[in-house]
Amino acid sequence: MKTGMLYGIGVGPGDPELLTLKALRVLKGATVLAYPKSSETASENESKAFSIVRAAGVEGNEPLELLFPMTKDADALEEARKDAAASIIERLKQGKDVAFITLGDPMLYSTFSYLVPLVKEAGAEVRSIPGVTSFSAAASVALAPLAESDERVMIMPASTGVEEIKKMLDESGSVVLMKAGRFLDKIIDLALELGVADSSVFASRVGWKDEEVVRGIGKLKGRKAGYFSMVILRKGKA
Ligand SMILES: C[S@@+](CC[C@H](N)C(=O)[O-])C[C@H]1O[C@@H](n2cnc3c(N)ncnc32)[C@H](O)[C@@H]1O
Numbered sequence: 001m002k003t004g005m006l007y008g009i010g011v012g013p014g015d016p017e018l019l020t021l022k023a024l025r026v027l028k029g030a031t032v033l034a035y036p037k038s039s040e041t042a043s044e045n046e047s048k049a050f051s052i053v054r055a056a057g058v059e060g061n062e063p064l065e066l067l068f069p070m071t072k073d074a075d076a077l078e079e080a081r082k083d084a085a086a087s088i089i090e091r092l093k094q095g096k097d098v099a100f101i102t103l104g105d106p107m108l109y110s111t112f113s114y115l116v117p118l119v120k121e122a123g124a125e126v127r128s129i130p131g132v133t134s135f136s137a138a139a140s141v142a143l144a145p146l147a148e149s150d151e152r153v154m155i156m157p158a159s160t161g162v163e164e165i166k167k168m169l170d171e172s173g174s175v176v177l178m179k180a181g182r183f184l185d186k187i188i189d190l191a192l193e194l195g196v197a198d199s200s201v202f203a204s205r206v207g208w209k210d211e212e213v214v215r216g217i218g219k220l221k222g223r224k225a226g227y228f229s230m231v232i233l234r235k236g237k238a
């Protein structure tokens with residue numbers, strides 16, 4: 001029997017209308033709908049990806065829950081990825097296509113990219129269907145260009161640290177800080193220090209019912225922000 005295909009499917013950041021036609025076609029045709037789940041808590045991540053595909057009318061696939069620990073422990077992560085890959089490979093060997101859904105794009109800070117080499121090593125084929133990234137959706141809502149003319153864009157986790165962020169903003173027109181929730185106050189202090197607070201954007205839960213997108217981040221000092229938030233530091237125009 002022919003081995004099935006593993007698809008990484010980017011479902012976009014939240015608005016089901018941002019699911020591509022290609023993603024929808026592949027999702028409807030795949031036998032198995034695989035999704036990552038944190039092994040500690042039921043995170044909003046997976047339920048959100050599900051709600052996006054459900055809202056787009058996808059039903060009837062065989063669900064496959066894949067457990068991943070919320071940890072930075074490399075051994076634990078590797079083991080979880082191997083287990084997840086094994087569960088996927090088992091279905092692929094039965095000739096089933098597997099659609100692994102991921103928020104935003106599968107090639108940007110996503111669990112899916114770690115599974116690609118493991119599944120390919122087993123001799124199965126893998127494809128990625130791109131999705132609208134959270135930062136491009138945020139830039140659209142704010143009508144804030146990420147780059148114009150010869151400007152550069154840097155994408156990095158907010159945890160990288162203030163000095164590195166400063167250096168990157170020196171070299172780029174925009175710095176996209178992913179996973180910014182816990183670091184919001186530090187980022188705002190830096191933006192105020194560098195004089196870019198007014199032109200920078202805070203975006204939380206873009207495309208969700210409680211979406212918040214704010215241009216001019218100085219006024220947000222002291223407020224709490226959750227995991228699904230980012231800051232786009234943007235140099236103002238002279
Ligand atoms: C593990 S990364 C996933 C990125 C995703 N693959 C993408 O293409 O956007 C998680 C981070 O993405 C950002 N993010 C994802 N969805 C978001 C949304 N709807 N609104 C704002 N930020 C979001 C947040 O910075 C969050 O901490």
